[in-house]
Amino acid sequence: MDLHNETVEHNRAEHAGEMHIVRPPVYLGIFFALLVLTALTTGMSYVDLGVFNAVIALAIACFKASLVVLFFMHIHYSSRLLKMTVGAGLFTFMLLISLTMTDYISRAWGRF
Amino acid sequence: MSSTIISLPDQTTARLPRKSYLNQEYGLKSWLLTGDHKRIAILYLISITFFFIIGGILAGLIRMELLTPAADLMATDTYNKVFSMHGIIMIFLFLVPSVPATIGNFLIPLMVGARDLAFPKINLLSWYLYVIGGIFILAAMVLGGVDTGWTFTTPLSTHYLNTHVVTAAMGIFIAGFASIFTGLNFIVTVHRMRCPGMTWFRLPLFVWGHYATSIIMILGTPVLAITLVLVAMERLFDIGVFDPTKGGDPLLFQHLFWFYSHPAVYIMILPGMAVISEVISTFSRKRVFGYTAVAFSSVAIAVFGFLVWEHHMFIMGVSQYSALVFSLLTMLVAVPSAIKIFNWAMTMYQGSITFETPMLYAFGFFGLFTIGGLTGVFLATMGMDIHLTETYFVVAHFHFVMVGGMLMAYLAGIHFWWPKMTGRMYPEAISKLAAVVTFIGFIVTFFPQFLLGYLGMPRRYAAYPADFQVLNVFSTAGASILGIGYLLPLFYLPWSLIYGKIAGDNPWQATGLEWQIQSPPLTENFVEIPIMDHEAYDYEWLANKTQHEVQTVG
Ligand code: HEM
Ligand SMILES: [Cu+2]
Numbered sequence: 033m034d035l036h037n038e039t040v041e042h043n044r045a046e047h048a049g050e051m052h053i054v055r056p057p058v059y060l061g062i063f064f065a066l067l068v069l070t071a072l073t074t075g076m077s078y079v080d081l082g083v084f085n086a087v088i089a090l091a092i093a094c095f096k097a098s099l100v101v102l103f104f105m106h107i108h109y110s111s112r113l114l115k116m117t118v119g120a121g122l123f124t125f126m127l128l129i130s131l132t133m134t135d136y137i138s139r140a141w142g143r144f
Numbered sequence: 145m146s147s148t149i150i151s152l153p154d155q156t157t158a159r160l161p162r163k164s165y166l167n168q169e170y171g172l173k174s175w176l177l178t179g180d181h182k183r184i185a186i187l188y189l190i191s192i193t194f195f196f197i198i199g200g201i202l203a204g205l206i207r208m209e210l211l212t213p214a215a216d217l218m219a220t221d222t223y224n225k226v227f228s229m230h231g232i233i234m235i236f237l238f239l240v241p242s243v244p245a246t247i248g249n250f251l252i253p254l255m256v257g258a259r260d261l262a263f264p265k266i267n268l269l270s271w272y273l274y275v276i277g278g279i280f281i282l283a284a285m286v287l288g289g290v291d292t293g294w295t296f297t298t299p300l301s302t303h304y305l306n307t308h309v310v311t312a313a314m315g316i317f318i319a320g321f322a323s324i325f326t327g328l329n330f331i332v333t334v335h336r337m338r339c340p341g342m343t344w345f346r347l348p349l350f351v352w353g354h355y356a357t358s359i360i361m362i363l364g365t366p367v368l369a370i371t372l373v374l375v376a377m378e379r380l381f382d383i384g385v386f387d388p389t390k391g392g393d394p395l396l397f398q399h400l401f402w403f404y405s406h407p408a409v410y411i412m413i414l415p416g417m418a419v420i421s422e423v424i425s426t427f428s429r430k431r432v433f434g435y436t437a438v439a440f441s442s443v444a445i446a447v448f449g450f451l452v453w454e455h456h457m458f459i460m461g462v463s464q465y466s467a468l469v470f471s472l473l474t475m476l477v478a479v480p481s482a483i484k485i486f487n488w489a490m491t492m493y494q495g496s497i498t499f500e501t502p503m504l505y506a507f508g509f510f511g512l513f514t515i516g517g518l519t520g521v522f523l524a525t526m527g528m529d530i531h532l533t534e535t536y537f538v539v540a541h542f543h544f545v546m547v548g549g550m551l552m553a554y555l556a557g558i559h560f561w562w563p564k565m566t567g568r569m570y571p572e573a574i575s576k577l578a579a580v581v582t583f584i585g586f587i588v589t590f591f592p593q594f595l596l597g598y599l600g601m602p603r604r605y606a607a608y609p610a611d612f613q614v615l616n617v618f619s620t621a622g623a624s625i626l627g628i629g630y631l632l633p634l635f636y637l638p639w640s641l642i643y644g645k646i647a648g649d650n651p652w653q654a655t656g657l658e659w660q661i662q663s664p665p666l667t668e669n670f671v672e673i674p675i676m677d678h679e680a681y682d683y684e685w686l687a688n689k690t691q692h693e694v695q696t697v698g
Contacts, residue, residue: 120363124363124450127450132403139466
């Protein structure tokens with residue numbers, strides 16, 4: 033039993049460490065950053081950059097998503113295990129995109 | 145390498161414990177609002193059995209139709225609906241939750257030495273979502289059915305069919321979240337709720353298998369959910385992601401769907417492998433050979449399972465170069481499965497093997513899963529696949545792994561842990577008969593389908609050339625035998641709840657923590673949180689323990 037209580041204590045301590053209080057200015061700052069980036073996306077849609085249209089739009093969207101995950105979802109302040117969990121999701125998503133692209137990129141090459 | 149002989153305890157002296165999770169509280173409400181992982185497991189068990197029966201009846205209808213070459217039992221569009229509903233129900237409502245949500249739910253906390261899963265309410269929510277998803281799918285069936293096949297192939301599902309595609313897709317979407325929540329619960333429980341001394345490498349392989357499964361559930365299922373939403377949006381609002389006339393691509397659907405559905409076949413086999421590890425060790429009275437290799441092969445399957453999906457698309461017009469890469473990767477993914485099979489064989493080597501019912505089912509798993517897995521390698525070969533794809537060869541392949549593999553493992557697990565779940569033994573003689581009948585019925589049903597497929601009989605047609613009839617008659621006859629094999633447990637398991645012999649704490653003399661407590665367990669599982677002071681599958685530890693212990697009954 034002793035051993036058990038110790039681990040419980042230990043877990044609590046770890047939890048307390050994870051609990052990071054984010055101040056309102058941070059949230060507001062992120063919120064405005066998101067608004068500005070949204071405006072930027074809208075603005076860029078009036079400029080024709082050819083193939084880069086989608087690239088720019090997606091880059092801004094990814095940046096915004098990162099802000100949400102890191103600050104609104106507190107991953108920036110979380111344990112390494114949670115960071116890794118998010119990383120695993122991202123990694124899986126990259127697999128989906130990159131391996132699907134092996135098809136789209138080389139489909140027109142014809143047969144060997 | 146040696147096995148420890150332990151004499152089985154005398155069951156005549158065993159008594160049912162006065163208090164257990166089953167009689168802690170009474171009444172429907174105490175079940176429907178429970179947070180107890182063991183009760184939720186029972187709820188799941190009852191619901192998946194219900195859907196298994198429905199799926200089974202549909203399978204019977206398919207085989208009846210295929211008894212004769214002409215499409216004479218039902219209209220051909222009805223046939224399409226019947227096989228679609230069979231696939232949808234069996235895969236999403238039976239195989240995916242089969243072992244994890246029932247046996248896994250019941251055992252993961254017991255095996256890691258915890259009082260419950262990390263999130264009991266999310267666990268209950270998972271069951272409710274499953275039931276709601278099931279109701280949607282049943283509604284789709286009753287209102288007129290779906291005829292897309294379980295794969296919802298576009299543009300068939302988005303542009304050409306007039307059936308209840310959206311309802312069925314929503315059902316799968318909702319049931320998908322049930323599976324995500326189960327996975328989430330398992331992962332958090334394994335990380336945070338292991339008892340003192342329970343290191344990662346002392347976890348039973350059952351837990352490793354479920355951990356790997358949970359990874360796939362969490363990372364894969366959202367992709368399926370979104371894909372089905374896209375299909376629904378395409379049908380309802382014509383958004384055009386899968387429509388070439390609007391700049392979309394129907395093959396994109398295939399990529400997205402199989403990105404989930406290939407890993408999902410490992411959701412449907414890893415928990416079965418997890419069961420087999422426990423059963424083999426217990427009935428050989430030996431530690432699983434190559435524990436670490438078996439543990440990591442589960443994780444390897446989970447990870448590499450994400451790299452092979454395009455093998456379902458070889459003839460769909462994907463890039464030849466890309467297909468080549470996927471063909472190679474597919475062959476590689478068979479390696480971790482082979483590692484498991486070899487290690488189990490080595491576990492039995494020089495063990496003192498006994499042939500109780502769970503072990504018979506496990507033997508069935510061995511033979512059938514091996515054939516199923518190896519024919520997968522045939523299909524992974526691009527040249528072979530052009531001939532075999534969309535034929536009965538594929539049907540036979542996946543029934544060997546899913547029915548011969550997973551269903552056998554599921555039944556092995558249900559019989560193995562039945563004494564723990566209910567406190568009573570199932571009747572041994574008739575259950576052995578059921579295991580043998582199932583095996584024979586299975587072979588007679590599905591082996592001819594390899595031949596049919598090789599000869600060129602396509603899947604998903606109600607009619608076929610008369611030349612194929614003999615093999616189809618075999619298959620239908622086998623299905624009747626198989627049906628009897630599955631009906632038997634449906635009768636004798638409920639029977640044993642009242643008339644079965646009292647099991648006692650540890651009828652198999654197994655080493656897992658779950659066997660060291662009373663059967664059926666208390667609501668809080670352990671009176672005191674255990675301390676794990678030995679390795680997994682340590683039969684000598686168990687032998688010493690039983691020598692020094694007077695059997696107490698709570
Ligand atoms: C062990 C290694 C395995 C390999 C190499 C493998 C390979 C393949 C390949 C290449 C196909 C595509 C055939 C085609 O459509 O032309 C296929 C289909 C399929 N496999 Fe496997 N497989 C393996 C294991 C499994 C397991 C363990 C399961 C399930 C528990 C499974 C379930 C399925 C299903 C359901 C399909 C057909 C899906 C459909 O079109 O309806 N396979 N397999
Ligand atoms: Cu596959």
